[in-house]
Amino acid sequence: MFKFDMGDSSQSTQQENKPNYNWKDIKDEFFDCVEKLEVGELEMQDIFTLSESTSAVVMLDKASDIGHFEKKEDFPLSFKVAVETGQLKLKDFTYSELIGIFDSLFACLASWIQGTSIVQSILTCLYLHNTAAIEDKYLMSFCNGILKISRTISNFILRAGVYEEEDFQSNLFNFDLCDEIIARKVLAALRDSENSIQNCLRKLNSSDDEFKDLTAIISRIKYLRLMLQCLLELFPTRLVSPDESKMSDITKLLAGAIEVFPEIKKTIDRGTQPDPESHSPNPIGFSPNVNLRLIPPTFPRYPRIISRVDALNFLEELPKNIRLACKVIQFTNFQSVLSFFLEFSRIAEPCLLSRSVLQIIYFPAKGKVFGTLNLNEILKDSARDFIGPPGLLPRHQLFHDVQAKECIDLFFFNNGHIFARLIEVFGYYRSRQRYKIEELLTDFSNMQYEAEQVDAYCRKQFSSCTSADNCFESWSIYYSLRAMLHFLLLGFELELYSICEYFYIYWYMENVTLSWIISTLAQAEACLVEQKCSTEEFKNLSRGQKRTRLIKKMKPFDREMKIMQTLQSLCAGFCKAVGGFMKAGRIPKPLPEFDSEKFRYEHRFAAFVDFTAPQMISYQEFKENQEQIFTAGQEVLFLGSSHSFSQAKNILENLPNLDQELTSMLKVAKNNMVVMKLLANGHKKESKLTPNFDFSIHPCFPAIKQL
Amino acid sequence: MEEVESKLQNVVISDVKSNHIVDNSHSVLKANKEKFRECQENGDEQLPNGLQSPTTHQTSTENEGSTELSELSSDIVTEEKCSETPESCETIEVVRDNKTFRITYKVYESELELPSIMKLIQKDLSEPYSIYTYRYFINNWPKLCYLALYENKCVGCIVCKLDIHRQITKRGYIAMLAVDKEFRKLKIGTTLVQKAIRVMRANQADEVVLETEITNQPALKLYENLGFVRDKRLFHYYLNGVDALRLKLWFR
Numbered sequence: 001m002f003k004f005d006m007g008d009s010s011q012s013t014q015q016e017n018k019p020n021y022n023w024k025d026i027k028d029e030f031f032d033c034v035e036k037l038e039v040g041e042l043e044m045q046d047i048f049t050l051s052e053s054t055s056a057v058v059m060l061d062k063a064s065d066i067g068h069f070e071k072k073e074d075f076p077l078s079f080k081v082a083v084e085t086g087q088l089k090l091k092d093f094t095y096s097e098l099i100g101i102f103d104s105l106f107a108c109l110a111s112w113i114q115g116t117s118i119v120q121s122i123l124t125c126l127y128l129h130n131t132a133a134i135e136d137k138y139l140m141s142f143c144n145g146i147l148k149i150s151r152t153i154s155n156f157i158l159r160a161g162v163y164e165e166e167d168f169q170s171n172l173f174n175f176d177l178c179d180e181i182i183a184r185k186v187l188a189a190l191r192d193s194e195n196s197i198q199n200c201l202r203k204l205n206s207s208d209d210e211f212k213d214l215t216a217i218i219s220r221i222k223y224l225r226l227m228l229q230c231l232l233e234l235f236p237t238r239l240v241s242p243d244e245s246k247m248s249d250i251t252k253l254l255a256g257a258i259e260v261f262p263e264i265k266k267t268i269d270r271g272t273q274p275d276p277e278s279h280s281p282n283p284i285g286f287s288p289n290v291n292l293r294l295i296p297p298t299f300p301r302y303p304r305i306i307s308r309v310d311a312l313n314f315l316e317e318l319p320k321n322i323r324l325a326c327k328v329i330q331f332t333n334f335q336s337v338l339s340f341f342l343e344f345s346r347i348a349e350p351c352l353l354s355r356s357v358l359q360i361i362y363f364p365a366k367g368k369v370f371g372t373l374n375l376n377e378i379l380k381d382s383a384r385d386f387i388g389p390p391g392l393l394p395r396h397q398l399f400h401d402v403q404a405k406e407c408i409d410l411f412f413f414n415n416g417h418i419f420a421r422l423i424e425v426f427g428y429y430r431s432r433q434r435y436k437i438e439e440l441l442t443d444f445s446n447m448q449y450e451a452e453q454v455d456a457y458c459r460k461q462f463s464s465c466t467s468a469d470n471c472f473e474s475w476s477i478y479y480s481l482r483a484m485l486h487f488l489l490l491g492f493e494l495e496l497y498s499i500c501e502y503f504y505i506y507w508y509m510e511n512v513t514l515s516w517i518i519s520t521l522a523q524a525e526a527c528l529v530e531q532k533c534s535t536e537e538f539k540n541l542s543r544g545q546k547r548t549r550l551i552k553k554m555k556p557f558d559r560e561m562k563i564m565q566t567l568q569s570l571c572a573g574f575c576k577a578v579g580g581f582m583k584a585g586r587i588p589k590p591l592p593e594f595d596s597e598k599f600r601y602e603h604r605f606a607a608f609v610d611f612t613a614p615q616m617i618s619y620q621e622f623k624e625n626q627e628q629i630f631t632a633g634q635e636v637l638f639l640g641s642s643h644s645f646s647q648a649k650n651i652l653e654n655l656p657n658l659d660q661e662l663t664s665m666l667k668v669a670k671n672n673m674v675v676m677k678l679l680a681n682g683h684k685k686e687s688k689l690t691p692n693f694d695f696s697i698h699p700c701f702p703a704i705k706q707l
Numbered sequence: 708m709e710e711v712e713s714k715l716q717n718v719v720i721s722d723v724k725s726n727h728i729v730d731n732s733h734s735v736l737k738a739n740k741e742k743f744r745e746c747q748e749n750g751d752e753q754l755p756n757g758l759q760s761p762t763t764h765q766t767s768t769e770n771e772g773s774t775e776l777s778e779l780s781s782d783i784v785t786e787e788k789c790s791e792t793p794e795s796c797e798t799i800e801v802v803r804d805n806k807t808f809r810i811t812y813k814v815y816e817s818e819l820e821l822p823s824i825m826k827l828i829q830k831d832l833s834e835p836y837s838i839y840t841y842r843y844f845i846n847n848w849p850k851l852c853y854l855a856l857y858e859n860k861c862v863g864c865i866v867c868k869l870d871i872h873r874q875i876t877k878r879g880y881i882a883m884l885a886v887d888k889e890f891r892k893l894k895i896g897t898t899l900v901q902k903a904i905r906v907m908r909a910n911q912a913d914e915v916v917l918e919t920e921i922t923n924q925p926a927l928k929l930y931e932n933l934g935f936v937r938d939k940r941l942f943h944y945y946l947n948g949v950d951a952l953r954l955k956l957w958f959r
């Protein structure tokens with residue numbers, strides 16, 4: 001009906017030419033023709049199909065039509081036009097203006113890492129479209145630094161690939177992210193700005209406003225330089241991660257970035273602040289819609305740029321998380337590596353960049369840990385350290401059997417990728433981890449089957465009467481169980497289980513998953529002890545105290561077993577507590593018309609169906625078990641629950657070096673022990689109110705509070 | 708432009724003769740459906756408004772169980788006609804604050820009802836669906852669309868579909884549920900959901916799913932009370948940062 005020229009959508013001018021109008025009013029003619037259509041009928045042509053008609057219907061609708069702007073300031077403004085019309089200055093910035101631009105760029109950077117498209121965040125800053133034209137040295141160096149760090153960050157994130165479409169917008173739309181200027185020069189320019197500011201600061205009094213402003217500016221430039229340098233050095237050169245000495249240098253850079261941050265946070269108010277009525281993150285320098293034509297029309301019109309405070313909190317954690325990630329090079333034992341990744345995933349959860357960095361440090365090249373070690377060899381070491389299969393012990397006959405060696409090598413060759421994927425799973429956001437683990441569990445069940453075959457073959461080749469008969473199977477079961485446990489616990493963390501499901505979830509963890517983990521660890525430990533005792537050096541030790549002391553020391557899984565026992569006691573406590581509440585009619589049940597506990601149970605544990613060890617417990621068997629538990633009265637159940645929480649408390653109190661998570665569990669155990677004891681004594685006996693399960697202390701084990 | 712759009716919509720619903728409309732709708736629908744299928748094969752951007760990938764959708768504001776249309780179906784669109792309608796019209800009396808309300812529940816019958824459905828849903832949800840989106844669901848699965856009427860005014864509605872997911876599972880999907888603010892706490896949402904699910908189950912559905920924001924407590928309560936559980940957490944489902952939950956009810 002009419003044509004409106006928006007100009008081209010590339011990095012250069014949007015409004016080079018003034019719009020050309022070519023109106024022709026065809027309203028009457030149109031409605032005349034429309035009269036001939038029946039209701040619901042659509043006139044289609046090659047150039048006007050259903051797709052076009054749905055767009056036509058929403059034209060000028062403020063939410064759907066991306067060419068329609070309500071306010072003048074929302075209209076896209078290119079760098080060129082902004083400069084020509086005097087809306088964008090290139091020099092003579094006040095310190096407040098500089099701080100404002102820097103902070104809004106930080107906010108855009110954080111928003112981009114958290115999922116907003118780069119063209120709706122960082123690249124809405126017009127200064128970044130033509131940094132060479134900026135006449136202020138500090139701003140120019142900072143802008144080039146931001147572009148360079150964006151390129152480096154995207155390299156990490158894209159390479160690690162531990163994200164999905166909704167987590168991170170990977171399209172960079174071919175923008176020039178300072179790719180023409182080498183990193184060394186960008187860093188040098190930043191350092192140059194810092195030195196220049198340092199010279200000014202020397203001449204000023206620390207109580208001067210100017211001193212405070214310049215300190216604010218220098219700390220931001222320094223943070224950017226240190227982070228940029230650190231990321232550049234962390235990125236693997238020739239597919240090999242930095243060695244220990246280089247890591248030490250990188251850690252020093254990170255320490256510098258952490259040190260300078262409080263000054264940045266302190267001076268957040270010294271910059272120009274965004275107008276709350278406007279969509280722009282800063283009064284000057286930004287045009288939120290400048291890249292609108294690049295993105296699909298389905299993207300939100302005005303993207304969410306996180307607040308400066310939130311952005312700075314995010315960027316403050318970044319060097320800390322990366323410093324922690326660097327520690328992974330100290331671990332070669334795979335069991336420890338897995339625990340490290342699990343823990344890191346919990347700590348660095350909100351930051352895709354940190355998690356990507358860790359992935360790249362560990363696997364700079366596929367299958368090569370740190371770029372130098374073969375994953376399969378590490379897994380073999382892990383099996384040897386875990387349970388000492390004869391086939392992996394150099395002093396054992398089986399180790400020298402060529403066919404056995406081939407069989408074992410093939411096993412690791414076929415299944416190594418499962419562990420690589422498991423490590424990768426921990427790089428994703430927590431909510432994605434759960435269904436990725438679910439997919440991986442099928443592979444684990446296949447691996448178990450293969451492990452059984454390897455064990456059978458080894459037994460045939462060298463019949464042994466030690467307890468090391470099912471070594472590879474035990475090792476496979478252990479890692480399958482770790483994955484299963486994480487899968488079940490994540491369900492709590494992600495708030496997936498309804499209160500009417502607590503009983504069977506805790507029951508399953510207590511009686512199946514954790515019970516098996518503990519017995520597998522015990523068996524593995526027994527094997528290792530037995531092997532140690534059979535060595536010559538041990539036999540030469542005198543009997544009595546020396547030997548006993550040594551046996552006591554040889555408990556490699558002592559701490560882990562105690563933690564698993566704690567978890568088991570907690571689950572037992574919850575199981576009995578919820579059981580007691582169910583008997584008291586205090587747990588709401590869904591309406592019976594559509595609800596089926598059987599189907600819920602079976603679907604919740606569907607991922608375990610293919611396993612032979614542990615075999616999935618059928619609903620019927622579970623029900624029989626539940627009936628047995630429910631023969632006890634509610635007070636007996638509450639008392640039993642209190643004892644279980646007390647057991648958990650005792651184990652934790654005797655465990656040295658409790659981390660934050662274990663400390664929370666202890667708090668929960670103490671609380672629940674008391675509450676359940678009260679209930680066992682008949683407190684609030686007649687109440688029918690649903691108890692309050694408070695997950696704020698620990699996301700999987702709530703503090704039970706009565707209403 | 709608003710004038711034009713409203714004229715368009717008026718043109719669309721004027722001159723209604725019910726049977727005639729149904730016949731025409733079908734032939735038109737066939738064209739639409741071919742188009743939708745074609746759109747799906749071509750990828751996201753070709754699709755009409757509202758059927759694109761979930762990241763585009765905004766959240767619904769507080770309500771008793773309004774859900775957002777969000778699932779991009781990668782399945783074959785079947786011409787499913789629900790063969791049974793256990794209750795196509797039923798009146799229920801509910802008391803709230805000592806006042807009795809007679810709510811009539813009926814299954815969708817004609818295009819005449821479409822404007823009131825659209826008005827109700829648009830009031831509650833911020834996402835602007837075009838008329839084609841409503842037609843996609845309501846014309847293909849009219850027996851899964853129920854209205855709640857109070858004194859002949861539409862105060863609640865539910866819009867669903869039922870088709871084959873991943874070539875194996877027959878999956879019911881609740882696309883939209885809205886209840887007028889003045890008529891909350893009358894079990895209208897629950898009743899509408901129950902009616903729709905009964906039809907799905909009668910048509911051999913294996914499961915029913917929907918998505919809702921994790922912060923939408925009233926919706927979560929409504930569905931969990933019926934036996935739905937939270938199957939998956941969808942991180943950043945809504946681009947304003949709010950996670951969603953996929954709720955599921957299994958029939959087998």
